[in-house]
Amino acid sequence: MTTNRLLTVAAMRRVDETAIRGGTAGYRLMQAAGCAVAERARAMAPSGGRVLILCGPGNNGGDGFVAGRLLAEGGYHVVLRLMGDRGTLSGDAALAAAGWAGAVEPALPAGDVSGFDLIVDALFGAGLSRDITGEASELIEAVNASGTPVLAVDVPSGLDGDSGAIRGAAITATETVTFVALKPGHLLQPGRSLCGGLHVADIGTGAEALAAGLDAAGAPAFRNGAELWGDAFPRPGAQGHKYTRGHALVLSGPATKTGAARLAARGALRIGAGLVTVVSPSGALAENAAHLTAIMLRACDSPDDLDDLLTDERLDTALIGPGLGIGEATRDLVAVAASAGRKLVLDADALTSFKGQAPLLAGHISQGGSEAVLTPHEGEFARLFADTAAVTDGLSKLERARQAAAIVGSIVVLKGADTVIAAPDGRAAINDHGSPYLGTAGSGDVLGGLIAGLLAQGMPPFAAACAGVWLHGDAGLRHGPGLIAEDIPEMMPEVLDALLEA
Numbered sequence: 001m002t003t004n005r006l007l008t009v010a011a012m013r014r015v016d017e018t019a020i021r022g023g024t025a026g027y028r029l030m031q032a033a034g035c036a037v038a039e040r041a042r043a044m045a046p047s048g049g050r051v052l053i054l055c056g057p058g059n060n061g062g063d064g065f066v067a068g069r070l071l072a073e074g075g076y077h078v079v080l081r082l083m084g085d086r087g088t089l090s091g092d093a094a095l096a097a098a099g100w101a102g103a104v105e106p107a108l109p110a111g112d113v114s115g116f117d118l119i120v121d122a123l124f125g126a127g128l129s130r131d132i133t134g135e136a137s138e139l140i141e142a143v144n145a146s147g148t149p150v151l152a153v154d155v156p157s158g159l160d161g162d163s164g165a166i167r168g169a170a171i172t173a174t175e176t177v178t179f180v181a182l183k184p185g186h187l188l189q190p191g192r193s194l195c196g197g198l199h200v201a202d203i204g205t206g207a208e209a210l211a212a213g214l215d216a217a218g219a220p221a222f223r224n225g226a227e228l229w230g231d232a233f234p235r236p237g238a239q240g241h242k243y244t245r246g247h248a249l250v251l252s253g254p255a256t257k258t259g260a261a262r263l264a265a266r267g268a269l270r271i272g273a274g275l276v277t278v279v280s281p282s283g284a285l286a287e288n289a290a291h292l293t294a295i296m297l298r299a300c301d302s303p304d305d306l307d308d309l310l311t312d313e314r315l316d317t318a319l320i321g322p323g324l325g326i327g328e329a330t331r332d333l334v335a336v337a338a339s340a341g342r343k344l345v346l347d348a349d350a351l352t353s354f355k356g357q358a359p360l361l362a363g364h365i366s367q368g369g370s371e372a373v374l375t376p377h378e379g380e381f382a383r384l385f386a387d388t389a390a391v392t393d394g395l396s397k398l399e400r401a402r403q404a405a406a407i408v409g410s411i412v413v414l415k416g417a418d419t420v421i422a423a424p425d426g427r428a429a430i431n432d433h434g435s436p437y438l439g440t441a442g443s444g445d446v447l448g449g450l451i452a453g454l455l456a457q458g459m460p461p462f463a464a465a466c467a468g469v470w471l472h473g474d475a476g477l478r479h480g481p482g483l484i485a486e487d488i489p490e491m492m493p494e495v496l497d498a499l500l501e502a
Helices: 009-021 026-044 059-073 091-098 134-146 191-195 207-216 226-232 259-270 282-289 303-309 328-339 358-367 378-384 397-408 443-456 461-479 487-501
Strands: 050-055 077-082 104-106 118-122 150-153 175-179 197-201 221-223 247-251 275-280 296-299 317-320 343-346 372-374 411-414 420-422 428-430
Touching: 009 026, 009 207, 026 059, 026 091, 026 118, 026 150, 026 175, 026 197, 050 059, 059 077, 059 091, 059 118, 059 150, 118 134, 226 461, 247 259, 247 443, 259 275, 259 443, 259 487, 275 282, 282 296, 303 328, 317 328, 317 443, 328 343, 328 358, 343 443, 358 397, 372 397, 372 461, 378 397, 397 411, 397 420, 397 428, 411 461, 420 461, 443 461, 443 487, 461 487
Parallel strands: 050 077, 050 118, 077 104, 118 150, 150 175, 175 197, 221 428, 247 275, 247 317, 275 296, 317 343, 343 372, 372 411
Antiparallel strands: 411 420, 420 428
């Protein structure tokens, strides 16, 4: 079993096939899967409670038959309903059905699904190839309307395991048990919201089969977490000082739009950058100076001024975009910082200023040898990557982010409840460690500052982006209701203490 690697539906199929070719019977895998489902069901339903198991005509239904048998043997009152004719079941699903000694009721048309302590959804697995309609859709609607806790097998029925999309209709589960590894659809919205609590069970496929599945998955995708980037996370040494911890620049907008830059700068400072400087138009110096203490301030009224400032090689990381303004002047500032070879975090107005000009932005980054992290939300993403492969209809959010990263030759952080971080080489991570309370003005500016602060400390761009997103999410989870953007940097001591202690 793997902890943070994600497997596509096809890759999981390869895992099963490899394990079976290696001598592990498919029915043995099904028994292990059913056992894992029964274990979670026992945790969710009272001892001796009423459990409705809804089985589909494939292997997902077979897992349901095994779970039903084990629960019945353990004293639960199990009602099992099958979609289709028991006599048409084949392979391992037929063997599992043969082991069930109780009655098999028809699942369609949808009957009464009330009066149960738990419903086990074993209708359709992650590899569903068509939209759910008709009576099957009505059954799903009845389950969702019942108010009964639901345990989904593999994925909630109707959920696409690769994209997280709903195929016509989908179960809303309380918990989901899947096997060997999570799939992208478990973490991408709306799939993540449909799955409830996630549990990954080892069903004995073995290391060789897992390796075959990971090979089949292609470019690696991960569930974002410290396992992915913890080894690269900066830890100050005993002989370190502020100049060894990096110097981040944050470009400010005019006097009426300075708050975003200061939020970002505070984030960079709190995450550990040794020095942070807000680079401000002369007309905004007084406004910024009135609010800044440990953060330094420098005047910059033109791209030439920025060019002069960047002759200091110690100023190695620049965050450009929050509150900066949209247009040619911002494009020129990005070009100057990129041509100087600085590590860049580009957000907000810096992205919108290149609307429909992603290749031009890619050229600036490439020609200067910069390393860049772009942090668009969906609207900024659509504007920047208009008329490119990254906005092709039918692509999942994961694939759109990968396409975008390849186009700009940089890390792309496609923000949202299911933020995706993608690298040009295809590596990607999906973040589900966060809180809806982060959806507040200025939150994204702080995220840009966190990533810039980690880059300034020497963290590689992909790792810095993943870590910044996770830490930002952790602050939201720890704070909870009432969160505003100013709270996020102030949560960092608590967040970092827990991370480093762990």
